[in-house]
Amino acid sequence: MTEKPSLGPATPARPLLRIEKMSHDFGGVRAVRNLTLSIADTEIAALIGPNGAGKTTVFNVVTHLFPPTTGEIYLRLPEGQEALALRHPARSLLEFSLRLPEGQEARITGWRPDQICEAGIARTFQNIRLFRDMTVLENVKLGLHRHTRSGLFSALIRLPSMRREEGEADVAAWKYLSFVGLSSRAHELAGSLAYGEQRRLEIARALATQPRLLLLDEPAAGMNPRETADLMALIQDIRSRGVTVFLIEHHMKLVMQISDRVFVLDHGELIAQGAPDSIQEDPKVIEAYLGG
Amino acid sequence: MSRRNRRVEWFTLAAVCLAVALVPLFYGFRGQVPSTVLKICIYAVMALGLHVVVGLTGLLDLGYVTFMATGAVLTVVSMVAVADPETGTLIIPVGGRSLRGAEHLFHFPGSYLLVLALAGLVCSALGVLRGLPTLHLTGDYYAIVTLGMAEIMYIWYRTAEWTGGPQSLWLNPPDVPTLFGYKLYYDSAIYYFLVLMVFTATIIGSIHLRDSRVGRALSAIRLDPTAAMACGVPVSRYKLTAFAVSGFIGGIGGSLFALWSNGFSAIGMEVWESILLVCCLVLGGIGSVRGALLGSVVLVALGEILRQKVPHYSSGVGLVWKAWPPEARFLFYGLILVALMRFRPAGVLPDRVAGDPFPPELARAWSERATSLFRLGPSRKEASR
Numbered sequence: 001m002t003e004k005p006s007l008g009p010a011t012p013a014r015p016l017l018r019i020e021k022m023s024h025d026f027g028g029v030r031a032v033r034n035l036t037l038s039i040a041d042t043e044i045a046a047l048i049g050p051n052g053a054g055k056t057t058v059f060n061v062v063t064h065l066f067p068p069t070t071g072e073i074y075l076r077l078p079e080g081q082e083a084l085a086l087r088h089p090a091r092s093l094l095e096f097s098l099r100l101p102e103g104q105e106a107r108i109t110g111w112r113p114d115q116i117c118e119a120g121i122a123r124t125f126q127n128i129r130l131f132r133d134m135t136v137l138e139n140v141k142l143g144l145h146r147h148t149r150s151g152l153f154s155a156l157i158r159l160p161s162m163r164r165e166e167g168e169a170d171v172a173a174w175k176y177l178s179f180v181g182l183s184s185r186a187h188e189l190a191g192s193l194a195y196g197e198q199r200r201l202e203i204a205r206a207l208a209t210q211p212r213l214l215l216l217d218e219p220a221a222g223m224n225p226r227e228t229a230d231l232m233a234l235i236q237d238i239r240s241r242g243v244t245v246f247l248i249e250h251h252m253k254l255v256m257q258i259s260d261r262v263f264v265l266d267h268g269e270l271i272a273q274g275a276p277d278s279i280q281e282d283p284k285v286i287e288a289y290l291g292g
Numbered sequence: 293m294s295r296r297n298r299r300v301e302w303f304t305l306a307a308v309c310l311a312v313a314l315v316p317l318f319y320g321f322r323g324q325v326p327s328t329v330l331k332i333c334i335y336a337v338m339a340l341g342l343h344v345v346v347g348l349t350g351l352l353d354l355g356y357v358t359f360m361a362t363g364a365v366l367t368v369v370s371m372v373a374v375a376d377p378e379t380g381t382l383i384i385p386v387g388g389r390s391l392r393g394a395e396h397l398f399h400f401p402g403s404y405l406l407v408l409a410l411a412g413l414v415c416s417a418l419g420v421l422r423g424l425p426t427l428h429l430t431g432d433y434y435a436i437v438t439l440g441m442a443e444i445m446y447i448w449y450r451t452a453e454w455t456g457g458p459q460s461l462w463l464n465p466p467d468v469p470t471l472f473g474y475k476l477y478y479d480s481a482i483y484y485f486l487v488l489m490v491f492t493a494t495i496i497g498s499i500h501l502r503d504s505r506v507g508r509a510l511s512a513i514r515l516d517p518t519a520a521m522a523c524g525v526p527v528s529r530y531k532l533t534a535f536a537v538s539g540f541i542g543g544i545g546g547s548l549f550a551l552w553s554n555g556f557s558a559i560g561m562e563v564w565e566s567i568l569l570v571c572c573l574v575l576g577g578i579g580s581v582r583g584a585l586l587g588s589v590v591l592v593a594l595g596e597i598l599r600q601k602v603p604h605y606s607s608g609v610g611l612v613w614k615a616w617p618p619e620a621r622f623l624f625y626g627l628i629l630v631a632l633m634r635f636r637p638a639g640v641l642p643d644r645v646a647g648d649p650f651p652p653e654l655a656r657a658w659s660e661r662a663t664s665l666f667r668l669g670p671s672r673k674e675a676s677r
Contacts, residue, residue, distance in 0.1 A: 078670060112526070130516075150504065155507065156504075168663045168664075184650050
């Protein structure tokens with residue numbers, strides 16, 4: 001795999017996310033095979049491929065909804081947050097202390113999903129997973145969970161500090177909603193929103209976790225052309241604020257217009273990576289999409 | 293829930309507490325009515341404890357009676373335990389036996405409050421212990437495990453020597469704990485107001501919990517554990533928190549129940565009690581505080597009514613009503629639930645969150661407020677790197 005000539009820019013020098021020789025098996029089915037890729041800081045990267053190529057599996061493994069069968073995932077922790085790695089499982093602690101001189105990369109392979117979220121990776125889901133019976137605002141407030149403090153006892157007796165924090169969380173959540181354009185729907189039920197709005201709400205909730213890397217799983221699925229155009233602007237806006245975006249998408253126009261780098265997955269293998277225009281001409285990609 | 297609904301809710305609950313406080317004005321502290329009211333309050337406390345796990349976190353707990361039994365047995369055992377006058381060893385007089393001249397070890401000023409807290413804390417620990425191996429179970433599997441564990445505890449309490457085993461442990465007058473110099477008899481004013489206080493505190497706590505960050509996280513776990521994890525909610529820790537809170541309330545409820553029933557009998561702590569509490573929640577609407585109260589009122593009152601030989605007509609002529617056997621009330625509970633599932637599957641008072649339009653004046657106010665919680669992209673420190 002490593003011998004394959006790369007068509008695009010070389011792997012970034014200090015990647016934000018690095019997946020190394022990662023494989024994932026479902027029983028006998030090898031969903032992802034020996035995948036190695038790096039995402040650079042503040043780029044928009046896209047992962048494309050035919051249905052069943054294993055794209056969502058990559059996201060699920062990165063956010064540790066299930067562990068990789070083999071391989072490792074590394075995330076560069078922001079400066080001043082290296083201590084985060086020390087709070088996590090002993091395995092990572094050992095690994096981290098060994099790796100410390102080389103750079104601020106933490107091996108996040110064994111971390112729990114909420115720890116990965118805390119480390120700065122947020123995601124949306126292909127089949128929208130909102131808390132449908134909660135209001136739109138409450139959904140976003142859940143995204144703020146890690147950034148608010150109040151615990152059980154302050155909740156039970158409703159300490160003033162807790163009320164203040166709730167008020168602040170309301171305002172912050174509403175600002176995230178304004179950012180994705182849902183501020184006027186704040187008090188409606190998440191389940192009552194239109195499909196495209198639900199997708200945007202999921203993005204707002206993910207942004208509220210204040211990630212450095214945002215994983216979007218088919219954000220444009222089921223959207224009409226106008227909504228898609230808005231979404232493209234939104235994604236570019238998110239990136240311009242310094243958040244790295246890694247997205248899975250079938251909508252080729254969107255992918256080719258906004259991404260800096262495209263990874264093509266077929267049958268669990270990375271068959272090409274590079275700038276959008278070079279990908280479009282890659283014979284392997286054309287074959288994978290058109291069949292051969 | 294919208295602001296207006298919340299005000300209505302507080303008003304209803306305050307009215308309920310006030311009504312309970314006013315009952316003695318009309319009925320005194322002794323007799324059927326205050327006794328039933330107390331039982332309703334105690335069951336409502338336990339139903340609200342169960343609500344934390346079943347209603348908020350969304351895990352069906354069929355073994356809640358364990359906490360009730362543990363709280364009750366701890367209370368009774370600590371109150372009847374005496375030091376043997378000759379050897380000085382600890383004795384638990386089983387079967388209502390009383391030892392003359394023996395000294396009660398756990399009777400000192402404020403001891404009942406200590407026992408109450410202890411019952412809560414032990415049950416809290418029990419809840420966590422029971423939760424640890426079951427953290428990854430959901431749905432039916434979790435329900436089955438709780439049922440099984442409750443059965444184990446039931447059998448233990450029924451056979452162990454220190455709990456009185458199949459016999460009962462009675463609280464004789466000298467055993468009854470004292471609070472502020474007053475004996476906490478089941479028909480005393482001080483006991484009545486103690487229960488009322490716990491009842492009120494539990495209601496307030498339940499509502500506060502529901503409307504808090506912790507309650508939101510628990511609801512998120514119920515609605516979608518995967519999404520909750522992805523939002524950064526440490527699911528296991530929050531489940532354990534829920535088990536601890538639920539156990540704590542159960543232990544408190546059990547302790548108060550022991551005073552109400554003036555003793556402990558393992559036989560009364562069968563799985564039926566768990567089912568009854570679940571029924572209270574289902575009847576009122578799972579996830580609703582008001583529902584839990586309504587369920588307790590209806591089911592406990594019905595149980596007490598069925599226990600009575602209510603309208604006792606003159607003998608020999610026509611229909612003579614007799615008291616039903618105690619198990620018969622479950623027949624009625626079953627009927628009620630069947631009717632409920634047919635006509636109001638979400639319960640009588642479900643906590644339905646209604647969507648509201650967002651008030652524009654609030655939008656104006658919020659858009660002007662700055663908050664450090666709103667941050668897009670890396671922090672300034674990081675960006676300047």
